[in-house]
Amino acid sequence: MKKFLALLLAMVMVLSLAACGEKKETPAETPAETPAEEPAASAVKIGLICVHDINSGYDAAHIEGLTAACEELGIDVDSQVVFKYNIPEDETCADTAVDLAEQGCTIIFSDSYGHQMHMQSAAEEYPDVTFVSCTGDLAASSGLSNYKNIFPYTYESRYISGVVAGMKLKALMDEGTVSDPYVGYVGAFPYAEVVCGYTAFLLGIQSIVPEAHMDVQYTNSWYDPSAEGEAANALMARGCVIIGQHADSTGAPSAVQEALDKGTVAYSVGYNIDMLSVAPTAALTSAQNNWSVLYKATLEKFMAGEEIPTDYACGYADGAVMISALGESCAEGTQDAVDAAWNGIKDGSLKVFDTSKFTCQPASDGSYQVDADGHVTSAFGLDTNGDFVADSGEAIENGAFVESVLRSAPYFSLRIDGITELNNN
Numbered sequence: 001m002k003k004f005l006a007l008l009l010a011m012v013m014v015l016s017l018a019a020c021g022e023k024k025e026t027p028a029e030t031p032a033e034t035p036a037e038e039p040a041a042s043a044v045k046i047g048l049i050c051v052h053d054i055n056s057g058y059d060a061a062h063i064e065g066l067t068a069a070c071e072e073l074g075i076d077v078d079s080q081v082v083f084k085y086n087i088p089e090d091e092t093c094a095d096t097a098v099d100l101a102e103q104g105c106t107i108i109f110s111d112s113y114g115h116q117m118h119m120q121s122a123a124e125e126y127p128d129v130t131f132v133s134c135t136g137d138l139a140a141s142s143g144l145s146n147y148k149n150i151f152p153y154t155y156e157s158r159y160i161s162g163v164v165a166g167m168k169l170k171a172l173m174d175e176g177t178v179s180d181p182y183v184g185y186v187g188a189f190p191y192a193e194v195v196c197g198y199t200a201f202l203l204g205i206q207s208i209v210p211e212a213h214m215d216v217q218y219t220n221s222w223y224d225p226s227a228e229g230e231a232a233n234a235l236m237a238r239g240c241v242i243i244g245q246h247a248d249s250t251g252a253p254s255a256v257q258e259a260l261d262k263g264t265v266a267y268s269v270g271y272n273i274d275m276l277s278v279a280p281t282a283a284l285t286s287a288q289n290n291w292s293v294l295y296k297a298t299l300e301k302f303m304a305g306e307e308i309p310t311d312y313a314c315g316y317a318d319g320a321v322m323i324s325a326l327g328e329s330c331a332e333g334t335q336d337a338v339d340a341a342w343n344g345i346k347d348g349s350l351k352v353f354d355t356s357k358f359t360c361q362p363a364s365d366g367s368y369q370v371d372a373d374g375h376v377t378s379a380f381g382l383d384t385n386g387d388f389v390a391d392s393g394e395a396i397e398n399g400a401f402v403e404s405v406l407r408s409a410p411y412f413s414l415r416i417d418g419i420t421e422l423n424n425n
Contacts, residue, residue, distance in 0.1 A: 041074040044107065044303055046081045047100030049093060049119075051112035053085040056223045057272030058248040062111040062134065065291025072292070073299055089114025097122035101129045107302050109134055109295070112222065113191065113409075116149075123147040130302060134291070135193065137409045139310045141384070148308050150294045151408040153315025154193070155200040156345055157287040159352045160323050161269045162204020163341045164285045164334055165242045168267055169209050171331035172241065177265055181205075181212040184235030186245040186252045188222045190424045194246045196403060196410035197287075200352050201244050201269070202419060207357075208337070213418045215240060225251035232256055236266050242284075244269045253279035267329060274324035286324040293320040313408035317346050353401035358416040365389045368414060379414065381406040 048066055050059040063083065070077050082103060084096050093115045100108050101122065107130040110119050116136030123131040123144050132148045133139065139149040165183070172178040183205060187194045198216055205212045215238060217231040228251030232243045236259050243266065245252045256268040257279035268279050270286035293314065301308045314320045326334055344350025359374030367390040368379035381395035381402075390413065393406040403412050415421070 041303060042076075042080075044075060044080060044299070045103075045105045046070070046075070046299075047084065047097075047103070047105035047108040048081065049084045049087045049096050049100070049108070049110040049115060051087060051089065051115065052223050052248065056248040057250070057270075058222065059085075059111060061272050061289055062109075062291050065289075065293075066109070066295045068292035069295035069299060072296055073303070075299070087115070089118075091118065094118035094121050097131065098125065101126045105129065107132065107299070111135070113193065120144065120147055130308065132298060132308075134294070135409055137383075137407055137411070140407055148298070148310055148312070149408045150298060150312045151404060151410070152289045152291070152294060152320040153313060153404055154287065154289060154321060155196050155352050155403050155410065155412070156315045157289070157321040157323055158197045158200035159204040159345075160338055160341055161244070161285050161287040162201040163207060163337050164204075164323065164326065164330060165201070165244065165267070165269050166205035166208025166212065167331040167334045167337050168284055168329070169205060169212060169242055172265065173209070178241050180239060181209045181241075182239050183212055183214040183242045183244065184232070184238070184240030185214055185216045186228050186231040186235070186243065186247050187216050187218045188247050189220060190218060190421065192413040193410045195415070196412035197246045198244065199358075199412060199414070199416055199419065201287075202416075203352060203357060204341070205242070206418070207341070214244075214420070216419060216421045216424075218421070218423050219247055221247075223248040225249040225254075228252045229255040232268075233259070236264060241265050242267050242269065245271050248272060250275060250278045253283050257282040270324070276325070276327055279327075281327070281329050283327045284330050285326055288322050288324055290320050290322060293318055311408035313404040315345075315404075316342060351400035353403060353412060355396065355399055355401060358418075360414050360416050367391070374417065376401065376414065381411045383411075 052059045054060050067077050087093050087096050109132045111134045113135045116133040116138050119131045119133050120142050123146050130146050135151050136149045139147050169181050185198045202214045219227040219231055228247045228249055232252040232255040243256050253268040253270050253275040256266050259266045260282045267284050268282045269284050275283040275286055355376045360370055369377050371377050379395045380390035382393035383390050384392050395401050
């Protein structure tokens, strides 16, 4: 038996040696395989500077948006993205941007308007790093090729949320519950971004209830749940039955829900996030931004080595803005009205800032002109000297104010009739 096994092993060795000596029929011109080049997605390192954190609806939308964009592009969020939270709009932002650049971030985003001058300072110091202010208006005038601005067409979703509010307001008036179409709005600051949003909101309401009018109460903070709740309560005390907001917390919707539970006729339209969890019967909807669309478009160009536009903006047609689910208290027929308005925006038949739909008092600063009826005939969209008065860039085209075209960040700052700012000092 041992002799048989030894003989068998010898035969296997002979066959193995013969096989090793055979010449394979591989063409000589076929090159040997080489490792594939590392994809661009694995090389990029990203920084995001947030003015608050995930508890702020606005910051949450940015965090979730960048995360979703990275996942779509094959960028590992855990190892390739550095998040910086609760960074104030002061020199801390500049220091944070420098720290991210020193950590090897090749593209750095910030999410708040007041960050932009500090981002510009860092861009000057690190010319090989791209800096993107997700709300800002300095990139075009900076002269820097590595400094950019991006922003969605927020006014579109504001208008649509106004349509939702208008449908509810009309239902309340039709049933005799409300006689005065009085609306309130909790605003962060009297900046163009806020003014543009609340004006679009009222115009959406007025598309359903033309006689609607609105008061705006400022909190002078982007995120202050207590102040936002107090502002909502003050507006409801004045008789406002719908409370909109450009503020980043759930303070206003929570206050409206509490008032509704106690018997006050009041409903809420939020911003950034679905407010139904804190205002299940008071919340009608929220205007929302899908930041992943803008982050993805910017990162795609960056990774491809293509020039990123100095100003980039897009809206509903590209999936960049939307509203949240309609609440149970919405009026019958609201979805149909919303669908019709979205279709009008998409096909261009509905212009949010159609100058025939609103009037203004004559401008004392020369930033716009009106006809005898108060309709705007000409308006500047840009401020070139930093005095907060628009002095260049014609914004009226074909009977409408064109927003986020001359630059990405909102510049509609006209104060139209029917809106009162209660504390704009």
